[in-house]
Amino acid sequence: MKLLGLFNYWVFAVLLMIGLYTLISKQNLVKKMLALAIFQSAVFLFFITMSKIEGGTAPIFRAGAGEQVFSNPLPQVLILTAIVVGISTMALGLAIVVRLYEEYGTIEDDEILAMDRNA
Amino acid sequence: MTLSDHLPVLQVIVPLLAAPLVILLRNGFLAWLASLLTSLCALGLGSQLTATVLAHGPQHYHVGGWAPPFGISLSVDAFSALLVLLISGASCLALAGGRLSLRRDIDNRRAPMFYGAWLIAVAGLSGIAVAGDAFNVFVFMEISSLATYILIAGGRDRRALSAVFKYLIIGTIGATFYLIGVGFIYMMTGTLNFDDMAVRLEGVIETRPVVIAAGFITIGLALKAAIFPLHVWLPRAYTYAPNAVTVFIAACSTKVALYVLLRFNFAVFHGNLLGHSELFSAFVIPLALSGILIASLVAVYQTNLKKLLAFSSVAQVGYIALAAGLTSASGLLAAMLHMFNHALAKGSLFLCVAAFALVSGDTSLKRLQGIGRRMPWTMGAFVIAGLSLIGVPGTAGFISKWYLIVAALEFGQVGFLLVAAIVVSSLMAVAYLWHFVEGAYYGTPPAGESSPMEVSLPLRCLIWVAALSNIFFGLFPQLPLALARSGTSALLQGGLY
Structure with missing residues (x-):
């Protein structure tokens, strides 16, 4: 049961490692960008999970609702910002990939490096 | 409230608001002029802020009037002020x-x-220096990194593109690791404010998430700071960036990551984690030492002047990390001093390189043969800044190396080994700089390029001002020393509120 209770944290760790492994092992630059997105999404999941309390709702006070349990909204706000940062990084990264393709005619990292060495 | 109360936030807002206005100008020269004026304005604000900090102690600013820990707070101590001066100064010099x-x-x-x-x-870089909470540091770090990627890839050299892609991947991994660490700390303490964090961590010291957080944050920032062997992005990025951009980023971008590394490890973890000093030393000192020795050695064999200086930067980051790894007050003092002095020396050196490139069109050592006779003024400035990089007495580099050696000797028995490594790598610095200087003075210039050809007089004056500042701060080191002293005590005592 404890294992299942930590399910989200396991997914966080697995996604993080999938992202990191792909970043290191793949030569294709677009695949690298996708890996980076997975890597960052893992962290988003981690923050959202940490703020969730069992039975907790959005922190909106209602008159006469009695005792309420709220989830912490702050990590969610932080992740909203982090998602924006992630999108900007993705946009810039893909733009660089496009420029690389224009200049080298390939998006394989090892081929680009080989062309640089021979130049 | 008068305008001077708003200095910490103006440091960020002025360049941030000027940026879209500059884009609207649609003329290269006007945009350059506006950026230079904005940088000068930031430098003025920074000097004012530094004077206030030195006179009245650390400054705190509550954004929008909301008090911490709920509101966003900016806090500026002498260490932040030192960084603010470096960033705005480097920007002015490079522009x-x-x-x-x-x-x-x-x-x-x-x-x-x-x-x-x-x-x-x-x-973004100024924002990191003035931010008082861990998440704003992350946001500013990403703002400055994204902008820096654009600057590096903005030139005509296509090799800059693959270099910057690598930097983007590694930089984002570093920032994400930092974010994971911040998440773990938030889980345990419920706060993001540095000072609040330092207080609340006391209750949860020996829990595993805090130790893991310290690990993630230290590794993430070490990636950004290019501490050996996490420096792989740096040499190519520095080499293929436009020359003026290299002047700017070499002077301040790794320093800012080191600043956050020191702030987190000493203001937050140092007093709270049992055995933090030993762990931090055991992690950083071996990396720093191998960085100092290996990167200096690699620099000796480079054939491109910019790449040579880039590897020298990796070695110099090693000095700063080594000084911090001693985890003593004198070590931190040396680290802060070396940040300042290395920025001076590297900024001046890369400025000379930009001038060489204007005349010769290239920065390979082969093309730069005989450049010392063609451009005696610029070459003279290069030699002065080079002496400061080596740490010859009378230059700024000597001051910080002196403090570093004093701090290393206090470290105990391994202290002598550390000093030996510092001396050996200084000799290697002589070797790699001589490798270039010898060719520049005694080599035969490429055919048809032997006539003297200096850069314009204003540029020569600026290069000499930059070079002479290395001597000035070597003879009168009061300003960086005062900032580093006050910064060290603020960092170790903590508890700004």
């Missing part, structure tokens, strides 16, 4: 000295966008 170089490297049509990105980088 003023890099006018011709940038005009050659940047497409005139896209120049306003480029200068906009430059100002955003300045705003």
Whole structure:
């Protein structure tokens, strides 16, 4: 049961490692960008999970609702910002990939490096 | 409230607001002028802020009037002030000295966008220096990094693109690791404010998430700071960036990551984690030592002047990390001093390189043969800044190396080994600089390029001002020393509120 209770944290760790492994092992630059997105999404999941309390709702006070349990909204706000940062990084990264393709005619990292060495 | 109460936030807001205005200018020269004026303005604000901090102690600013821990707070101590001075100073120097170089490297049509990105980088880096909470540091770090990627890839050299892609991947991994660490700390303490964190961590010291957080944060920032062997992005990025951009980023970008590393490890973890000193030393000192020795050795065998200086930067980051790894007050003092002095020396050196490139069109050592006789003024400035990099007495580099050696000797029995490594790598610095200087003075210039050809007088003056500042701060080190002393005590005592 404890294992299942930590399910989200396991997914966080697995996604993080999938992202990191792909970043290191793949030569294709677009695949690298996708890996980076997975890597960052893992962290988003981690923050959202940490703020969730069992039975907790959005922190909106209602008159006469009695005792309420709220989830912490702050990590969610932080992740909203982090998602924006992630999108900007993705946009810039893909733009660089496009420029690389224009200049080298390939998006394989090892081929680009080989062309640089021979130049 | 008078305007001077708002200094900490103005440091970020002025370049941030100027950036979109600069983009609207649609003219390369005007955009450059506006960026230079904004940088000068930031330098003025920074000097004012530094004077206030030195006179009245750390400054706190509550954004929008909301008090911490709920509101966003900016806190500026002497260490932050030192960084603010470095960032705005480096930006002024690189923009003023890099006018011709940038005009050659940047497409005139896209120049306003480029200068906009430059100002955003300045705003982001200053934001890291003044931010008082861990999450704002992350946001500013990403703002400055994204802008820096654009600056590096903005030139005409296509190799910059693959270099910057690598930097983007590694930089994002570093920032994400940092974010994971911040998440773990938030889980345990429920706060993001540095000072609040230091207080609340006391209750949860021996829990595993805090130790893991310290690990993630230290590794993430070490990636950004290019501490050996996490420096792989640095040499190519510095080498293929436009020359003026290299002046700017070499002087301040790794320093800012080191600043956050020191702030987190000493203001937050140091007093709270049992055995933090030993763990931090055991992690950082071996890496720093191998960085100092290996990167210096690699620099000796480089055939491109910019790459040579880039590897020297990796070694110099090693000195700063080594000084911090001693985890003593004198070590931190040496680390802060070396940040300042290395920025001075590297900024001046890369400015000279930008001038060489204007004349010879290339920075390979082969093309630069005989450049010392063609450009005696610039070469003279290069030698002065080089002496400071080596640490010859009378230059700024000597001051920080002296403090570093004193701190290393206090460290105990391994202290002598550390001092030996510092001396050996200083000799290697002589070797790699001599490798270039010898060819520059005694080599035969490439055919048809032997006539003397100096850069314009204003640029020469600026280069000499930069070079002589290395001597000035070597003879009168009061300002960096006062900042580093006050910064060290603020960092170790903590508890700003």
